[in-house]
Amino acid sequence: MAPWSSKITKRFSTVPPNARENDYYAPYNKLLYTLxxxxxDYTVAPQSYSVMNSRDSVDFIIEFEVRLEDKPVFFVEIKxxxxxxxxxxxxxxDNQMRKRMGDLxxxxxxxxxxxxxxxxxRLSFYSYDKRTRILPGRISPDPHMETDTAPLDRWDCDIxxxxxxxxxxxxxxxxxxxxDRL
Known part of the structure; x- marks a missing residue:
């Protein structure tokens, strides 16, 4: 059995080889509006905001924020x-997810x-419990050794x-x- 309806899988199938980030906006938009x-009472609200990247140039982050009435309850950032x-x-x-979770x-x-x-x-799931903070836990860099603070295996499944x-x-x-319990 296919994990998604044919309408959703068809939309993802239109993504070209060597896809860019924005090639995934429409498929995720369709998926989120289906769910x-x-x-x-939910609204899927595309958001964009700029950040300074490590090369001191402006970069834009696009995310889909799901709101209940006007409060955020879930979001997806696409790369x-x-x-x-x-x-x-x-x-x-990983850093952008943590910053955004702290903001929302x-x-x-x-x-x-x-x-x-x-x-x-490829997906990595994050949660911010207001008592225990963000999971998965942050991997701190080692001052003496090269450290992968966001290992590839965090993105451990495919939508x-x-x-x-x-x-x-x-x-x-x-x-x-x-x-529903609110």
Whole structure:
């Protein structure tokens, strides 16, 4: 059985080889609007904001923020799939997720804010529990040795494969259950 409906898999199948980050915006938008319908209390709100990267130039981060009424309850940040091989790109993505969680968690109505970092279809799941902080835990750099602070195996599943789809769907179901209790 396919993990997603044919409409969603068809949209992901339109992503070209050697895809850029923005090639994934429409497929994720369709997926999120399917899981959080427009005629519900949820809104999928694309967000963009600029950051200074390590080369002192402006870079833009695009994310999809899911809001219950006007409060964030979930978000997805998308990165170019080929950059997952770059240690610096994974570290940057990890840092951006942590910063964004710190920004959104105080206004999230749930006890836990969840987010997903996506390099194309490869996913890493993050959660910010207001009592225990962010998971997965931060890996601190060693001052004497090269340290991979965002190892490749953090992006351990694919949204288009059964395991990744199931983890994503389970997380969305959990978020919706918590929202229903508010």
């Amino acid at each position: 959080f319908p427009a005629d519900s 170019e799939p080929s950059k997952i091989a770059l240690k610096s790109a994974r570290e940057e993505a 968690a105080p206004v999230c109505p749930l006890d836990t804010l969840n987010g997903v970092s996506a390099f194309g279809t 288009l494969e059964d395991e990744g789809a199931q983890r994503f769907q389970d997380l969305v179901a959990e978020i919706k259950r918590k929202c």
